[in-house]
Amino acid sequence: MFARFSVSSLSSVLDALSPDKHKVINDFGLGSLLLFQKCYVPNKFIKWVAQLVKYKSADVVADRKVVSLTKEYVHLVLGLPMGDKVFPSDSADGKSIVLPMFDKQSIPAVTFFPTEL
Numbered sequence: 001m002f003a004r005f006s007v008s009s010l011s012s013v014l015d016a017l018s019p020d021k022h023k024v025i026n027d028f029g030l031g032s033l034l035l036f037q038k039c040y041v042p043n044k045f046i047k048w049v050a051q052l053v054k055y056k057s058a059d060v061v062a063d064r065k066v067v068s069l070t071k072e073y074v075h076l077v078l079g080l081p082m083g084d085k086v087f088p089s090d091s092a093d094g095k096s097i098v099l100p101m102f103d104k105q106s107i108p109a110v111t112f113f114p115t116e117l
Contacts (some may be wrong), residue, residue: 008038011036014034014036017034017096021102022034024101028098028101029083030055053069058070
């Protein structure tokens with residue numbers, strides 16, 4: 001189950017990150033996520049875009065035009081690395097990699113981040 005996480009919350013989390021936490025994120029190849037800038041996106045627009053995503057084919061389809069959600073496109077749009085380092089698809093394996101980077105044994109509640117980082 002996903003916790004509700006707003007743009008404001010994400011912005012607060014990023015603003016509160018220490019230089020050490022920035023380094024961990026950068027070292028894991030996700031530094032472009034630190035470039036997030038707070039903006040307003042209407043919920044109707046988000047829902048419209050979400051309806052265009054065909055998750056089985058990993059495509060976004062609108063007006064018979066297709067954008068494939070491949071690692072190459074994600075790299076081009078978000079600046080995320082494309083390399084040999086594969087993030088595990090099993091969430092338990094992913095947690096075992098990421099949590100130690102933040103000196104955590106389990107995922108803290110979302111409310112932890114804005115005040116504790």
